[in-house]
Structures are given as structure tokens and as C-alpha cells.
Amino acid sequence: MIIGIDLGTTNSLVAAWLDGKPTLIPNALGEFLTPSCVSIDEDGQVLVGRAARDRLQTHPGRSASVFKRYMGSGRALDLAGKSYHPEELSALVLRSLKADAEAMLGHEITEAIITVPAYFSDAQRKATRTAGQLAGLKVDRLLNEPTAAALAYGLHQAEPESQFLVFDLGGGTFDVSVLQMFEGVMEVRASAGDNMLGGEDFTQLLVQGYFAHSGVPEAARDDASFRQRLIARADVAKRELAGNAPVTIALNWRDEEYSWTTDATQFARSAEALLARLWRPVEGALRDARIPASELNNVVLAGGATRMPLVRQQATRMFGRFPESTLDPDHVVAMGAAVQAGLRMKDAALHDIVMTDVCPYSMGVEVAQHLPDGSRVNGFYSVVIERNTVVPTSRVGHYHPTGANQTKIDLQIYQGESRLVRDNIKLGSIEVPITRRNGEGGDVDVRFTYDANGLLEVEVVEIATGARHQLVITSSNHELSQEEIAERLKILSALKIHPRDTLANRSLLAEAERVFQLLLGANRDRFGQWVGLFEQALISQDERLITDRASQLRRVIAQIEANGFLEPEPV
Amino acid sequence: MNLPFLEQLGLDQTADATTIRRAYARRLKQVDQEADPEAFAALRTAYEQALAWSEQPNAAAEPVPDAAEPANSRGQSHNSDPQPPPPDRPLVTQAHARFAEALQQWPNVELTEVLRTISTDLHHQAPDQHYLFQWQLLAALAQENAPHRFEIFLAADQVFHLASQSTHAPAPELRNWLDALLVQREAWITQPVGTRERQLNLLQTVQAGTFNRDNAGEIGQMLNRFPTFSSLVVDRDARERWKQAAEESGGIPDAPPPQAFSQAQPPGKRRVNPAASTNSRVIFRFLLFLGIGLSSVYRASMDNHRHSSAPEPSSQTTAQAGVLPTYQASANKAGAPDSFKTQIAACERKLGIDDRLLQGNNERSATARLAVARCIEAH
Numbered sequence: 001m002i003i004g005i006d007l008g009t010t011n012s013l014v015a016a017w018l019d020g021k022p023t024l025i026p027n028a029l030g031e032f033l034t035p036s037c038v039s040i041d042e043d044g045q046v047l048v049g050r051a052a053r054d055r056l057q058t059h060p061g062r063s064a065s066v067f068k069r070y071m072g073s074g075r076a077l078d079l080a081g082k083s084y085h086p087e088e089l090s091a092l093v094l095r096s097l098k099a100d101a102e103a104m105l106g107h108e109i110t111e112a113i114i115t116v117p118a119y120f121s122d123a124q125r126k127a128t129r130t131a132g133q134l135a136g137l138k139v140d141r142l143l144n145e146p147t148a149a150a151l152a153y154g155l156h157q158a159e160p161e162s163q164f165l166v167f168d169l170g171g172g173t174f175d176v177s178v179l180q181m182f183e184g185v186m187e188v189r190a191s192a193g194d195n196m197l198g199g200e201d202f203t204q205l206l207v208q209g210y211f212a213h214s215g216v217p218e219a220a221r222d223d224a225s226f227r228q229r230l231i232a233r234a235d236v237a238k239r240e241l242a243g244n245a246p247v248t249i250a251l252n253w254r255d256e257e258y259s260w261t262t263d264a265t266q267f268a269r270s271a272e273a274l275l276a277r278l279w280r281p282v283e284g285a286l287r288d289a290r291i292p293a294s295e296l297n298n299v300v301l302a303g304g305a306t307r308m309p310l311v312r313q314q315a316t317r318m319f320g321r322f323p324e325s326t327l328d329p330d331h332v333v334a335m336g337a338a339v340q341a342g343l344r345m346k347d348a349a350l351h352d353i354v355m356t357d358v359c360p361y362s363m364g365v366e367v368a369q370h371l372p373d374g375s376r377v378n379g380f381y382s383v384v385i386e387r388n389t390v391v392p393t394s395r396v397g398h399y400h401p402t403g404a405n406q407t408k409i410d411l412q413i414y415q416g417e418s419r420l421v422r423d424n425i426k427l428g429s430i431e432v433p434i435t436r437r438n439g440e441g442g443d444v445d446v447r448f449t450y451d452a453n454g455l456l457e458v459e460v461v462e463i464a465t466g467a468r469h470q471l472v473i474t475s476s477n478h479e480l481s482q483e484e485i486a487e488r489l490k491i492l493s494a495l496k497i498h499p500r501d502t503l504a505n506r507s508l509l510a511e512a513e514r515v516f517q518l519l520l521g522a523n524r525d526r527f528g529q530w531v532g533l534f535e536q537a538l539i540s541q542d543e544r545l546i547t548d549r550a551s552q553l554r555r556v557i558a559q560i561e562a563n564g565f566l567e568p569e570p571v
Numbered sequence: 572m573n574l575p576f577l578e579q580l581g582l583d584q585t586a587d588a589t590t591i592r593r594a595y596a597r598r599l600k601q602v603d604q605e606a607d608p609e610a611f612a613a614l615r616t617a618y619e620q621a622l623a624w625s626e627q628p629n630a631a632a633e634p635v636p637d638a639a640e641p642a643n644s645r646g647q648s649h650n651s652d653p654q655p656p657p658p659d660r661p662l663v664t665q666a667h668a669r670f671a672e673a674l675q676q677w678p679n680v681e682l683t684e685v686l687r688t689i690s691t692d693l694h695h696q697a698p699d700q701h702y703l704f705q706w707q708l709l710a711a712l713a714q715e716n717a718p719h720r721f722e723i724f725l726a727a728d729q730v731f732h733l734a735s736q737s738t739h740a741p742a743p744e745l746r747n748w749l750d751a752l753l754v755q756r757e758a759w760i761t762q763p764v765g766t767r768e769r770q771l772n773l774l775q776t777v778q779a780g781t782f783n784r785d786n787a788g789e790i791g792q793m794l795n796r797f798p799t800f801s802s803l804v805v806d807r808d809a810r811e812r813w814k815q816a817a818e819e820s821g822g823i824p825d826a827p828p829p830q831a832f833s834q835a836q837p838p839g840k841r842r843v844n845p846a847a848s849t850n851s852r853v854i855f856r857f858l859l860f861l862g863i864g865l866s867s868v869y870r871a872s873m874d875n876h877r878h879s880s881a882p883e884p885s886s887q888t889t890a891q892a893g894v895l896p897t898y899q900a901s902a903n904k905a906g907a908p909d910s911f912k913t914q915i916a917a918c919e920r921k922l923g924i925d926d927r928l929l930q931g932n933n934e935r936s937a938t939a940r941l942a943v944a945r946c947i948e949a950h
Contacts (some may be wrong), residue, residue, distance in 0.1 A: 183596030392608040418735040
């Protein structure tokens with residue numbers, strides 16, 4: 001059994017191909033969305049999901065989120081005094097999803113399809129595969145997120161032939177894919193994206209707005225716990241901002257309330273630069289697909305950030321039509337991953353469906369260029385695989401050395417679209433010895449092979465001698481080596497994961513701690529008593545008492561979230 | 572004899588886009604893309620070749636006598652090579668007019684900001700047309716007769732990020748021009764600031780016709796080393812004037828012309844790549860028309876502004892502005908001679924295309940314009 005996983009910046013989901021259709025798998029709390037957050041509690045136990053998200057506010061130093069943004073960057077995050085790679089934190093999320101799938105399916109899961117943003121680079125893809133490995137999952141396939149969304153959407157398509165665009169704005173990344181469907185073939189015509197644009201950026205605008213206008217003292221900016229509370233509130237606010245209704249963000253800092261009121265118009269103005277960045281990928285994908293916007297049958301939204309009214313409005317404006325929203329944009333990528341799992345398992349229900357994808361960016365090597373007077377300039381980019389080539393693919397570029405008696409070629413490998421390598425992303429470098437005398441010989445063929453997972457292999461052949469150099473790109477020292485992975489695996493297995501069966505109670509406690517922080521004065525005292533009662537019950541290990549008090553506490557929290565205060569009630 | 576790519580798909584020359592797609596789909600379902608990438612690559616190549624073949628107007632058994640016939644039974648699919656977008660799009664024209672207007676205010680206007688605003692507005696109003704606007708503007712720059720090319724280039728670089736745009740070029744020739752420009756600019760900016768300023772000043776004296784003969788060596792070197800880049804400051808006629816003057820005063824090395832649009836590959840790098848299709852060449856010519864028309868829009872706007880400057884040579888290119896009705900007014904203002912119009916008229920007659928079809932805003936018209944472009948190119 002292969003499961004499909006949407007490993008998101010903000011939330012992650014797991015789904016499986018069951019009884020001929022994609023089925024979402026709930027987590028221990030009965031929810032489909034597991035926040036991509038990790039926290040380590042005081043006992044050294046790992047918490048993943050909602051509990052960890054709540055603890056971002058109460059224990060910012062012991063909790064981490066948004067780590068997908070740093071995948072493959074080599075950057076480590078500090079958590080409870082220890083340093084973790086984003087791959088490891090992702091692995092903890094994956095492990096939790098794996099456990100959810102195993103609980104529902106009743107058997108061990110060892111293989112998964114994991115989705116990645118189409119525009120993820122080679123290093124980011126490798127990091128994702130490593131994360132899977134660290135979670136004990138063989139990554140059968142890395143699937144591009146918009147392609148996954150299209151797969152889920154395509155299955156719902158009644159029309160046998162159509163072309164549509166997937167507009168996928170996630171928490172941290174933006175992808176656009178243009179697809180064509182015919183005769184059961186789902187062909188990605190082109191993809192484009194922006195790896196550093198997502199819902200989190202819109203949240204940050206509100207966070208900055210609040211700091212600038214609410215009158216909260218400067219010191220609050222450095223208060224990690226306060227910042228997390230603000231982020232959580234801004235996250236909700238960005239989805240409320242629509243029409244003319246003003247939205248107020250009011251938070252307590254050191255027992256005093258600071259508030260800031262804004263509206264959709266103001267928000268749109270401050271978001272102008274972000275919204276403008278949505279254009280380039282849309283334009284690029286349509287152009288590469290050679291399909292004009294007017295000939296699209298549909299525009300499909302994917303990614304949680306497309307719930308924002310501001311983004312929907314922008315999408316409507318871009319395409320001159322209302323985008324399709326029959327499928328939940330939060331679910332659609334995971335559903336597509338499950339469809340791909342079904343395809344990989346050659347499920348009978350899918351025997352007539354086949355999908356082809358593209359590599360969304362160009363890949364090539366650095367070359368020198370000659371000026372008309374014969375002098376040379378370095379730093380230029382020669383493309384070997386053009387963007388939006390159907391994958392898997394293999395292409396050859398032919399190059400020759402610039403020096404008359406050069407003994408080696410130092411091939412610098414890049415990904416990107418700029419003519420200048422300094423604007424592109426470096427994937428790695430390879431040194432090849434050559435034989436060249438007095439300007440003769442030493443020419444090489446450089447073969448790039450790009451597989452369906454979006455991973456690149458490079459082979460260099462010296463033409464004169466036939467000497468072959470099969471090369472694995474060791475990317476710019478950010479990638480974990482096999483030894484490092486083994487070692488990390490050991491450390492991760494030593495981590496105690498919070499037992500799944502008590503996770504619901506642990507999450508409730510984390511939520512209660514978060515809510516406790518929001519309250520002031522008498523409300524806080526009263527609420528403290530409810531929390532105390534629940535904690536007593538937990539210690540007693542009396543199942544019935546725990547259940548009773550948990551539901552009491554839930555009711556109280558719901559009351560606070562609805563009214564902002566707690567009515568005095570005999571305890 | 573059957574074509575090998577059709578053979579591979581189990582088709583013969585009666586195939587059309589639909590049957591090709593169906594045959595491809597059937598075979599694709601029998602190939603494991605991951606386990607057998609070679610079989611997949613072979614199938615994919617055959618499919619792409621077959622599609623391209625089916626979309627060629629005269630690929631079929633009965634060759635179309637001339638491309639003038641716009642109705643093309645195989646060209647139904649939008650997968651065909653990019654059609655030249657209908658040029659008479661009011662929003663794009665408006666955008667150019669706005670920019671031309673701003674140019675009149677130069678140097679009292681921040682060109683980058685203006686261009687950014689225009690580009691953003693166009694994005695909002697008509698995302699499909701932004702590409703057209705961008706490349707028309709660049710084609711105008713490539714023409715060496717729009718005023719303030721250097722300033723426009725700097726602004727365009729800021730707004731469009733030209734280094735990452737050259738691979739989007741609608742035609743290899745325009746891409747080569749932009750590539751050459753970028754290479755030369757890279758080399759140019761590695762020089763010390765003082766040298767750069769001095770070089771620009773010298774080039775401006777060449778353009779204005781006020782150059783000092785003592786600087787001829789340095790100017791010659793600059794034109795030699797950075798011909799395309801220099802052409803953003805010095806237009807063809809000014810360069811000719813300078814060359815003559817320099818030769819009169821003796822022994823200046825012959826400066827090569829700026830990147831010709833035809834130079835296929837920069838030296839020092841050979842690529843195993845299919846040659847550019849003739850189709851894209853024609854489209855490029857077509858874009859050039861637009862560029863030419865545009866530069867006269869910009870030129871006309873400048874003529875009102877600085878009548879005092881050196882007499883504008885009536886080069887052949889300005890004359891071509893009459894091609895498109897949208898640019899007709901400005902072309903008249905620039906005093907376009909009729910020779911080029913005559914050429915168009917001749918081609919129209921030869922192909923049996925009438926003026927109205929040429930000016931339309933649909934695919935038929937686009938095809939007709941292509942045919943006329945091809946015809947003019949043939950002369």
C-alpha cells in the first residue's frame with residue numbers, strides 16, 4: 001500500500017487510494033489537517049500537529065513551524081536547546097501522518113508519494129526525499145503539487161477533452177500549472193512558480209501593520225510568545241478581510257490590550273507588491289503552454305491561501321472568470337497524491353488514466369561568451385534542458401574548453417532562467433580531467449538526465465577519448481550524506497513520540513495553555529480552575545473522569561472563543 | 572514513403588492532430604515512463620514531431636500553393652506554433668502611446684517608474700497582452716531608431732528583468748540580439764565607473780555628431796568591443812557619419828556592426844540543438860514590423876519635442892511604419908515614403924489578400940499578415 005502525503009508549509013495531510021477513490025485519512029484528533037508544527041515538551045516528548053501549533057504561543061522556544069521554507073538550505077532550527085534540520089522536523093510530521101494512516105488502514109506503511117511545490121529546486125526535492133527516509137518511508141515518487149491538484153480535479157472532469165490552469169497558493173509557495181486532458185492523458189503543458197511567495201507572506205503584512213499602528217510597545221516585537229499569538233490572530237484575520245467590514249486585531253501584552261482595525265481596501269493596498277508577484281508565473285506558464293487565458297476551460301484553486309478573499313478576487317481578475325472551487329483547496333493536493341498512489345499501484349479503476357509532467361525550470365552549465373573583438377566574459381548560462389520539457393528526459397549539450405592547454409573542465413551546474421548564472425540557483429559543480437594541446441581536443445558532451453521525481457543526474461563524456469564521468473551532484477554542502485542520514489536516523493528514533501492514544505488529551509491541554517495566555521484577571525483565574533480540574537483527571541487516569549472533564553474544558557474554551565470572556569460558573 | 576514518426580505512431584500521412592493525439596494516448600498507456608524512460612522519450616519525440624508536422628500548413632500531401640491561404644484544415648489546434656498575436660490590440664497600443672507620451676517629458680520623468688506603472692496596468696487589464704507589449708518595446712529598441720534607447724533599455728531591464736527574459740523571446744533572432752546585448756553589458760559594467768562614464772559620454776558625442784577626433788581610437792575600441800551595447804546610444808546613421816569622419820582623418824579600425832539578428836550562435840559554444848524553424852523567423856520579421864512601427868510612434872513623439880537636432884535620416888525602416896493601420900497616423904507624421912507601402916500593396920495583390928482582412932483581429936487576419944510578412948521578406 002502506498003499512501004499520498006501533502007507535506008505543506010502550514011498544514012499537512014495524508015490520503016490513500018481506497019475502493020477506487022482517493023480518501024483522506026484523519027489524524028488522532030479526527031481532523032484531516034495536521035498543522036506542520038513540531039514541539040518538544042518538558043518531558044522531552046515530541047508533539048506534532050495542533051498541540052505543537054498551540055505550543056508555538058506558549059512555548060515558542062520549544063516549538064517550530066514553517067520549516068518547509070528552509071528545506072535544502074542547510075539552515076538548522078533550534079528547538080529546546082537542540083538543533084534540528086528542516087528535513088528532521090519534516091520527518092517528524094511525516095512520521096505522525098504515517099502513524100495516522102497505519103491506525104486507519106490497520107497495517108504497516110512503508111511507501112509514500114510526497115508532494116512538493118513544482119518550483120522546488122533539486123536540493124529541496126532531495127531534502128524532501130531525505131525527510132521521507134528519516135520517517136521510515138520509501139518515497140516512491142515526488143509529485144508536483146499543482147499536478148497532484150490537477151489529478152484530483154481531472155478525475156472529477158466530465159468533459160473528455162479540456163484544458164485548465166491550477167492556481168496553487170500554499171502557505172509558503174506559489175505554483176501555476178497549465179494542463180491539457182485528452183483520451184485519458186493528463187498532460188502538464190507548463191508549470192511556473194515562486195518559491196518564496198505564500199499565505200504566510202500575507203500574514204506577515206498584517207503582523208507588520210499591527211506592530212506599526214496598534215501602539216504596542218517596541219519590546220513586544222521581541223516577545224516570541226506574543227509574536228506567535230499575533231501570527232495566529234493575523235492568520236484568521238486575513239481570511240476575514242473582505243468587502244467593507246473592518247477587522248480588528250486586539251491582543252494583550254503584559255496585561256494591557258492593544259488593538260488595530262483595518263479593512264479589505266487597506267489590506268489590498270499593502271498587499272499590492274505580493275499580488276503583483278502572482279502575475280509572472282501565470283504569464284509564464286500560459287505562454288510556455290501556448291494556451292491563451294481565454295481558451296482555458298477552467299481555473300482550479302489549490303492551497304489554503306486561496307481561501308483568502310483578496311487572492312480569490314485577484315484570481316478572478318486575472319482570468320476574467322470565477323475560479324472553480326468544487327474541491328476543497330486544502331484537500332485537493334493530498335487527494336491527488338492518493339490518485340497518483342492508485343496509479344502507481346496500477347489500480348484497475350485507473351487503468352485508462354496516464355499522466356505526464358514537466359520540469360518547470362531550465363537547467364544548464366556556466367559558459368564563457370566571446371565579445372565581438374574576441375575577448376571573453378565569464379558568468380553566462382547555457383541551457384541543456386529547457387524548462388517545461390516533458391519528463392523523464394535526457395538532453396546533451398556540447399562544449400569546448402576556452403584555454404589552449406586546459407587540463408580540466410570545471411563544470412558549474414545551475415538551474416534557472418537568467419542569462420547570468422549569478423541570478424540562477426547553483427546545483428553543484430563537477431571537475432572533469434581533459435586532454436587538450438594547443439587548442440585541440442578536450443571537447444565534452446554534457447548529458448543531463450532528469451527523472452520523473454525531478455531529480456537530476458549529469459554525465460560528461462570527453463569526445464576525443466570517450467572517457468566517461470558519471471556524476472552525482474553533491475549539492476552545495478547543504479545535502480545530508482548517507483552517513484549523516486544514518487546518524488540522524490538514530491537520533492530521531494531515540495526521540496520519544498507522544499503516544500497516539502493520549503494525543504487528544506495532550507492537544508487539549510496545549511490548547512488550554514494557549515487560551516490561558518489570552519485571558520486577563522478574573523477570567524484567567526476562573527479558566528485556570530477548569531484547566532486544573534482537567535489536569536487532576538489526567539493524573540487520576542480515570543478514563544470516565546478524563547472524558548467528562550475534557551468535554552467540560554472544551555465547552556469552556558468554545559465559550560471563550562465565542563464571547564471573549566468566561567461567565568462565572570460554580571466549579 | 573511514410574514518415575518515420577508517423578510510422579512509430581502507427582499512422583500514415585492522412586493523420587491529423589486528433590488521430591495523432593489518440594494514437595499517442597493509446598501507446599502512452601502501454602509505456603512505463605519510469606521503468607523505460609527511453610521508450611517514453613522515443614514515443615514523446617515521435618508525438619511532438621507528428622504534431623508539429625500536422626500543424627505545418629504545407630506538410631500534407633497536397634502542398635498549399637502559397638501561405639496566403641489562411642484557411643488551414645490542419646491548423647485548428649491551438650497547439651500550433653505561436654500565432655503572431657493580433658497586433659491591433661487597443662490596450663497594447665494605448666500602453667505604447669502612454670510610454671511615448673512619457674518619453675516626451677524626458678528627462679523630467681522617471682522612465683522606470685512610468686514603465687512599471689504601464690506594465691502593471693496592462694497586467695491588470697489584459698495579462699495576455701503584456702508579453703506583446705514587452706517584446707514590441709524590445710523590438711523597437713533593436714531597431715536603432717527609437718530615441719532614448721539607452722534609457723529605455725535601463726528602465727526595461729529594471730521592470731522586465733531582461734536577463735531572465737531572453738529565453739522567452741518570440742524568435743531566436745530577437746533572443747540573440749538580447750543575449751549579445753546582455754553579454755556586452757556584463758563586460759562593460761566590470762570596468763571602473765570612471766571608464767564607463769567616459770565611454771558613455773564619448774558615445775553621446777558620436778550620436779550628437781560633436782565627437783573630437785582625438786578620441787577616435789577610444790571610440791573605435793568601444794564600438795568594436797561593445798557594438799550592440801553601443802548601438803543603444805549611437806544609431807546606424809550616427810555610426811556611419813562617425814566612421815566616415817574617422818576614416819577621413821585616417822586609419823580607424825573598422826567597427827563591426829552590432830549583433831545582426833541572423834548570427835545564429837555566439838562563438839565558443841556549439842550546441843546540439845535543432846535549427847530555428849523558418850516559422851519563427853517569419854514571426855520575428857513580423858515583430859520587427861511592429862517594432863519599426865513603434866519606433867516611429869516614439870520617434871514622432873520626439874520630433875515634436877526636438878526639431879532642432881540633427882536632421883532625421885529617412886531610413887528605409889521608418890518608411891515601413893505604414894504596414895499597420897494602428898501606427899499609420901504616427902507614420903504619416905514621420906513622413907513615411909511610399910516605397911514600402913507599394914511593396915505591401917504588391918504582396919497583397921499577389922496573394923489576393925485585401926486590406927480589411929489584413930487589419931482584422933482574428934486568426935485569419937493573423938495568418939494573412941504572416942503571409943504578407945513572408946512575401947515581403949522574400950523580396
